[in-house]
Amino acid sequence: MKSTEFYFLVLLLTASVTIVSTLMCYDCPLHHYDFLITPDNIPNFMNCTTIxxxxxxxxxxxxxxxxxxxxxxxANPNKGDEHASVSYISAGFDVPRGFDNTISFGLLYQCMTDNCNNPQMILKRILEASTIETYKPPQLSSATDLSSRAEPLTCFTYNNFTNSDECKPLFHNRQSSNAAEVCSTYCVTEIHIDSIDLKTERMCSYCxxxxxxxxxxxxxxxxxxxxxxxxxxxLEYICNTSRDCNSLENIRQIQxxxxxxxxxDKFFKNSGTSMLILSVRMQYIGYFLFIIVIWLNNKY
Incomplete structure (x- = not known):
């Protein structure tokens, strides 16, 4: 093979690998707005670049x-969850400890096509498709309130984590769903999706x-x-307001x-143009690789 032909082949293969392995993302620095952004008041996002x-x-x-x-x-590129291999949106809210009645809520969009996180193009669709209505469960009782209770606080205890060390404090032989534990502080229940199958709910409840x-x-x-x-x-709930307040039954009532x-459906209704661009791009990649294969067959 002549050196010029070899060099041309290397360029083709390098170009095809680059197309597949790199991603163009918008990078917009953290910006604060003195109003709540809604589908009806999307601002013009400034100082954004592509990476x-x-x-x-x-x-x-x-x-x-x-x-x-x-x-x-x-907006920025990132690695994402260790096991995630598809585009997704996470949505939720949290209630900090304290008595200032503050609740935080948010949305995270993780996508895998070039410039798919352009806020000017995608934020309106995300907000139109999302609903987050928050609620603040009863606040924690103070140590004084706990000491004056007619009966001691008890916590619902349970653990179905495959690795018991992931449930804190260590549970030893505590596996029963109807176990109760006297507690002088507060009760906790944590529920997480299993990191391997991304389906099974792992639950840990304790004092x-x-x-x-x-x-x-x-x-x-x-x-x-x-x-x-x-x-x-x-899901995480910390409480000490009532007996077994961290039980799954009580959490379901709060939810x-x-x-x-x-x-x-709302999210995808305006995505026809984006899907068309992606389809054309994939067809181009396939055609490009097909030309390489034909060229190699004819050459050898």
Missing amino acids: DTKQNFCSLNFYSDDNGKTSKLR EQDTKERFSYIDERVYLLDQRISRLQQ QRYRIEFDF
């Missing part, structure tokens, strides 16, 4: 941490002795865009008081 990256996802992060009085937005600051309630859902299915990504929803 050629080898990260897995283009990301768009929108949230408000003061009951919806203001909003924040950031927490560490009184460090943490959120009193978190509910976050994930919406897989390719399959149009939703999963509970994580009935708020809504976290995502409408796939």
Whole structure:
């Protein structure tokens, strides 16, 4: 093979690999807005650039941490969840500990096509498809209130994590769903999606002795865009207001008081142009590789 032909072949193969392995993403620095962004008041996003990256996802992060009085937005490439291999949206809210009545909520869009996180193009569709109605469960009782109770606080205890060390404190032989534990601080229940199958809910309930600051309630859902299915990504509840307040039954009652929803049909209704661009791009890649194969067959 002549050196010029070899060089041409290397260029072709390098170009095809580059097309597949890199991703163009918008990079917009974190910006604060003194109003809540809605589908009807999408601002003009400034100081955004595009980056050629080898990260897995283009990301768009929108949230408000003061009951919806203001909003924040950031766009950038990132690695994403270790096991995630499809585009998705996560949505949820959290309630910090304390008595300032503050609730934070937000949306995270993770996508895998060039410039798919352009906020000017995609944020309106995300907001139109999303519903987050929050609720603040009863606040924690003080140590004085706990000591004056007629009966001691008991916590619902349970663990079905495959690795018992993931449920803190260590549970040893505590596996029963009807076990109860007297507690002088507060009760905790944590629910997470299994990191391997991304389907099974792993639950850990216990009495927490560490009184460090943490959120009193978190509910976050994930919406897989390719399959149009939703999963509970994580839920955490800290309480000491009543007997077995951290039980799954009580949590289900709390969940009935708020809504976290995502409408796939609304999200995809205006995506025809984007899908067409992606289809043309994939056809171009296929045609490009086909030409290489024909050229090699004719040459050898």
